[in-house]
Amino acid sequence: MSMKEPSPNTPATTSRAVQFESFGGPEALSIREVPVPQAGSGQIRVRVTAAGLNPMDWFMTSDAQTAARFGLSLPCGFGTDYAGVVDQVGDGVRQFVAGDRVFGGALSRAVADYVVVDEAGTIVAGGEAHRTPDGVDDRTAATLTIAGRTAAAALAVVNPGAGDTVLIGGAGGGVGVFAVQLARLAGARVIGTGSATSADALRALGAEPVAYGDGLADRVRALAPAGVTAAMDLHGTDTAQAARDLGVPDERITTIAAQIDGITPANGANAPQSALAEIAGLVAAGRLRVPIAATFPVEQIRAAVELQAGRHVHGKVVIDL
Template sequence: MEEPSVITSTTTGRAVRFESFGGPEALSVREVPVPQPGPGQIRVRVTAAGLNPMDWFMTSDAETAARFGLSLPCGFGTDYAGIVDQVGDGVSEFAVGDRVFGGVLSRAVADYVVVDEAGPIAVGGEAHRTPAGVDDHTAATLAIAGRTAAAALAVVHPGPGDTVLIGGAGGGVGVFAVQLARLAGARVIGTGSATSADALRALGAEPVAYGDGLVERVRALAPAGVTAAMDLHGTDTAHAARELGVPDERITTIATRIDGITAANGANAPRSALDDIAGLVAAGRLRVPIAARFPVEQIRAAVELQAGRHVHGKVVIDLQDVSAGSWKPGAQGGEV
């Protein structure tokens, strides 16, 4: 892969901001001063940012935002990929020109972000080297969904001989969870809509329609039983798993809490989880379906699509053309 050129910094850049909390209609693209890295920090020229449900959930109102330590004016988005263009004093792990990816809580959709050399996403952000063979659009989808999927698998420990039921298998976290469970040797049954069946099969899951009658449909697919379950959307799959005889210790949720069931939290995944997932992508053993790409000026449309929860794969915001060193509009489409 040809290495991208290092981009000369400027004094201002674009950033998606909230001046008041709310839905996509409250988002705007602003010209803001370029942040400067302090000791132990790097500055990244962002090339792409991936969207997640948590991005719009935690900025939906002031009370929810406060729970995540956010106040106005506020940025948007967490997953990013790009190129290091400045390093602060004491930084030893990264150099100018390095390709990196990671997460910065509610700051990612911007031309520049400052990231701690080694810190959690929720505080100073985190950075990982982008492996050769992984493009920036894919790298920009890994942080939240990859961490969350890794945390969910750590709860249920799928392996050979397991049949795992995954609710929301075609969503942003689901595309990782399905493939990681399959790589662990498990059989996977994934819930989704009729239109998602082919996409789920492509990931290695056996599709089953969600909704009323789920338990009966799963029993028909797996008469020998289900041994573990991950509910990546709500609670329906978790309750179905209980009815199917799966013990609570082998069920997990990510979006809600159910008494007796351990919820998976991506913040608890080890730092190495993202490097491992990026390595699987680079080796061609894990793929990330990108459902749509939008230029940053179309941030509202991108969030509306992602928030609809019916997109199969990830939604990515284009910020820069790494080959030319300047911004280039991306095309909404079905890159897989």
């Protein structure tokens, strides 16, 4: 007997979710059929249309010990940034109705047909949702939460403004594309580190490109003889060390992927409350653009993660669902 397609009026009972049966690299990811989750009290269910990838996604799930630090256990989902449409609303929800376009974060469970999030939750506890402004498509909305929050937190530490020259390490990466533009919008001059192949992409964002690697401080000195006044290291510690060599005080240096004694790290969880709405508004107004380097159907999740984990992508990688 041939299988009948469910009629459009019959709600689906199973859905797809990308999961780990064992922690590891992209090879450990698989697409599973799972029951469609249901929104409980104070929750909404989102039909996910796009999920943006971040380095933290594969870092958190690389081994059991790291996963445990983030409260993750097997079987485990994958991905945190999502965008889509509310399709079920639980009791007591006031801010959203079915049909609303939303974006947000749900820790390590976003690459799935459906995600259930709390109306008043956080990325780590229950998941969170924000209204997607008109003029922001779902693929772009799916890139905003983690990278936008992290960039806003980094800016809050160094507080760039008119008269500042800011050195940004890893300027072409997922967080860098936001940090460069936000610093420029704040009135600062931006020098961004990257590979030779990223120079045009950095210029397009408003940064003056400089090659990373040995001799960075000398190359920056040649570009900015009057000096650098602030720095954000979005990759490791090399940019932060170069900034110190250039005389930038520790309180105007921040890192996101490493800790250095005396330097305040930036954590997206500490970003200003209004940061995401402001960033989404800037995108809607055409004042901030998110370069999307590649999109993949969910069936190609392993290839997408391999590309993103190579750390040479200029912009964001997005999964279509």
